[in-house]
Amino acid sequence: MSSDKSVIYDYEKLLDRLYKLVPEPASSGERFEIPRPVTIYVGSVTIIKNFREIADRMKREPELLGKYLLKELATSGDYEESSGSFRLNVKVSSSSLYQLIERFAKSYVICPTCGRPDTYIKKTGRLWILKCEACGAEQPLKPI
Numbered sequence: 570m571s572s573d574k575s576v577i578y579d580y581e582k583l584l585d586r587l588y589k590l591v592p593e594p595a596s597s598g599e600r601f602e603i604p605r606p607v608t609i610y611v612g613s614v615t616i617i618k619n620f621r622e623i624a625d626r627m628k629r630e631p632e633l634l635g636k637y638l639l640k641e642l643a644t645s646g647d648y649e650e651s652s653g654s655f656r657l658n659v660k661v662s663s664s665s666l667y668q669l670i671e672r673f674a675k676s677y678v679i680c681p682t683c684g685r686p687d688t689y690i691k692k693t694g695r696l697w698i699l700k701c702e703a704c705g706a707e708q709p710l711k712p713i
């Protein structure tokens with residue numbers, strides 16, 4: 570029988586495996602930094618060049634972040650998939666945009682229980698829940 574050897578466990582190897590199963594300690598010191606919006610202006614239009622990068626950092630769909638910005642700024646605009654940029658039909662400074670994006674992160678990304686950004690949005694019809702992968706907490710959200 571060739572399977573005989575498979576029942577002999579190497580104690581050290583087993584221990585090693587157990588250690589690997591223990592989750593890494595939460596790296597609470599690690600900072601969650603959102604890239605600053607890189608903007609260009611064409612007349613009264615603002616283009617956020619690194620829009621996809623910003624959304625990716627927060628693990629959110631660019632369309633969702635875009636919808637939030639348009640609502641907050643009460644303007645119209647579009648996300649351009651091919652370039653990953655966002656066009657706003659209003660002139661907004663990069664720092665104002667950054668503040669808005671931070672506010673978005675606070676409400677729709679950061680877990681209010683543990684403060685980690687490892688979350689996702691669970692949508693059940695009009696019910697939105699912010700689910701944290703780090704601590705498991707759930708927080709109802711206001712749909713955008």
Ligand SMILES: [Zn+2]
Nearest residue numbers: 680683701704
């Ligand atoms: Zn959490």
